[in-house]
Amino acid sequence: MDLRQLLELLTVLIPLPPFLAFALIVLFFNRWKRLSHSVAIGAMALSFLMAQFVFWTVVGWGGEALYEHPIAVSIPWLPSADVALEMGVFVDPLTAVTLFFVSITCLAIFIYSVGYMHGDPRYSRFFAYISLFATGMLGLTVSDNLLMLFIFWEIMGLCSYLLIGFWFEKPSAYRAAIKAFLTTRIGDVIMLIGIAYLYTQTGTLSFDAILRNEEVLHELAITPSVIPTLSVAAAVGLLIFAGTVGKSAQFPLHVWLPDAMEGPTPVSAMIHAATMVSAGVYLVVRMFPLLSVGLEHAAGTPPMVAMAVIGTFSAVFAATIAVAQNDIKRVLAYSTISQLAYMVAALGIGAYIAAAFHLVTHAFFKALLFLGSGSVIIGSHHEQDMMKMGGLAKRMPVTFWTFLIGGLALSGFPIITAGFWSKDEILAHAWAHNPTVFWALAAGALLTAFYTMRQICLTFLGEPRSHHAEHAHETPWVMTGPLVVLALFALFFGFVGIPEDFPVLGEVGKGLFHGNWFHHFVGATIGKAPKAPPFDPVPVSLSVGAALLGLLVGWLVYGRRPLAEGQTDPLVRWLGPVHTILRNKYYIDEFYHLVFVRPTIWLAKVAYEWIDLGLIDGILHGLARLSEVWGIVSRWVHRYIIDGGMVDGSAKLVGAIGREFRQALQTGQVQHYLISVLFFLCTFALLYLLYLGVTP
């Protein structure tokens, strides 16, 4: 077996171990907690090793070689009329990078869960679910066609639902689970329509056959679709982007993600920050050749315009909400929406490498932040309200320092954090292509830095503002270990993507990674990496300025004079009614409740009370009543006419006659019988004599 065959085999096998772990735990190991987590982590570690082996091997080949000869295997799966849908794996540079960060974050979070879920009554079940989830994410990553991708996409949706509602005793948890499931379902259905439409047009769903084939793309771009003014490519792109809007929680389908924080924190970290929501962005990065086809003739294709608008809006919108939240996990949830929106906006302006780069760095630092918040929650005895924390830096040093690193990466603190490099690349593209997007995203960056600093100050600095925070303790090594590992990535991963013409550091990047490694490697996903925009000091200094200004303001407001116990947030005073609106998330939940939920419930009520109970049950009950009456009539006829008159009547008649005879003849006296014997003897003798005996 040569290396290529080995890689193909390993790629096929990557999603399998977690699935086996899921099956084993569900079927056999449910009772044994240590065995369950050992199996889950062991399986994940196996997938991790295979994924890393594949990744490092293809890194050795280089992006363009991998583009020319991707790792691809497929077998016929669903034979239809004249073509068979195929099932297979496909590894190109984008897949390789995704495998890299997904396997690392998943493994870190699996290990962390041992500490976080300790003592939970459904401990084994938790590991079964996250194993199934890991199958979904790894499978989605290596899928070579849209249908398989969609199947794994839905498996993740199911796991997300199960894990958000993991503590289903809490009404808020199961409501959040249903909300997440239904909200993402809207996007998924639209996406499925898009996939089906694409299939009707091309007869295939394979990435290889569609995205890497100029002729097919061109054909799709010039064929008008059922929607006037849109080409097929644009229509399909918009429909598939709807799936991303649902999965990656972009406005207007963002409402489920903050509520999803009801789930256990490792779930928030893995599903709702690092992997599943990233899968939405991964999908649009993957489909970028289709979304952007025809770009050379116009300023932006319809799907790209939609992505730019929705992404830019969501980025700023979610960041403003995050400013006014007090729940440590909700702040992170809104920041996740905001950061995913950066990626979507980046795709909207054509910066797909920057989007992929931010996807990876964000996965690292956001997983780190969520795990850090989980550590805080465990350490301070399940307190989630930042207003009741404070002073945890001294009590939880490892958590503090790693959280600080994650927070700085999220803010885009210059040079030393990964978040800076990826965010800077997005902003640089925005500056070059679309100033409006740039200014909006820069404002978003300012807000991001501000709320991150606010969060760090409220949680870790000052004096404890509650009994729980006062008695907080550092968490065990199974939780801090993954934090440290992710913190290293959050710091240093950015160096693989230093722009080559960046002052001073560009040379360092050239020395270490032969230039902008990430740009060249991932850029090769669509053949030759596009030329990066030239280095421009204006957007860099603006983004650095925004980040530092946000951090400074956050420090001035919350860090210099830490809040005392019972003191209200100074923002409440300064912003007044605006703060109320922000705290209530622009009342969008209420709006949706009024516009969608209430009418649905009303409709269900009408359907139940009038149509079901009134109409359908009325007809059924009427029929039942009718047959009941018929039955009563039949019974009467049967009892009195048939039984009484005919059957029983004739039997009774025979009986009566027999009884009369018996009483007359059967006396029981031997002599009476003898008399009849004598009588008949004489009769027969007489007859004999008369008719036979007379003849001599």
Add this chain to the structure above:
Amino acid sequence: MMIPLSWYLILAAALFCIGTYGVLARRNAIAILMGVELMLNAVILNLLAFWRYGEPTTAVGQAFAAFVYAVAAAEVAVGLALVVVIYRSRRTTDMDQITLLKW
């Protein structure tokens, strides 16, 4: 001069009728048994008469008669035993009150 056969036969028939009447009309079980005996004796008389007028040289008629006596004696013994048993259980030998032979 011999008494003609028909005289014997008439006597036997008369005896048989008397016996039959006794069996059918008497109420007392003992009397009924006595009627049965009369009927048997009528039959024996017939038998002997036919033997005397048919085959007087061989003694088969007398031998037959002797068998019938023996059987009749046994029969009476069984009959009387039955009557005694019935009397013990029902305190009567009146046939009107013994109505067991019915459904």
